[in-house]
Amino acid sequence: MPNNTLYTSQVDPGLLNVVLALLVGSTPIYYASPNVTLTDPATCYWTAATGTVACKVCPGSYTNVAGLLTGCSVSFVDGLQATYVMDCDIDDHAWAWVLGASALGVYLIRRKGLF
Secondary structure (H helix, E strand, C coil): CCCCEEECCECCCCHHHHHHHHHHCCCCEEECCCEEECCCCCCEEEEECCCCEEEEEECCCEEEECCCEEEECCCCEEEEECCEEEEECHHHHHHHHHHHHHHHHHHHHHHCCCC
């Protein structure tokens, strides 16, 4: 997902488009709006949680003729359809928590005079 834009509204295809999709196959199509920009915090990143499927985004206006035939006014943009989740690598920093807890434990034990 190079531009980090997540398109959330899938186009409802017209009847003829559904028939054509059954005969020759097709990819899911999304409207350009509404969308969400996925921003990466300092220690986290977005990854696809499920297998990705090729999809298309219509960056222009989308027309629907009597519920039978639909189309985009400009060329489609390629995309990937997936469920995205944020991964935060907290496990990469677990050593710092263990080291801190150990130091606190040693301090508390020494303060009580057990060493």
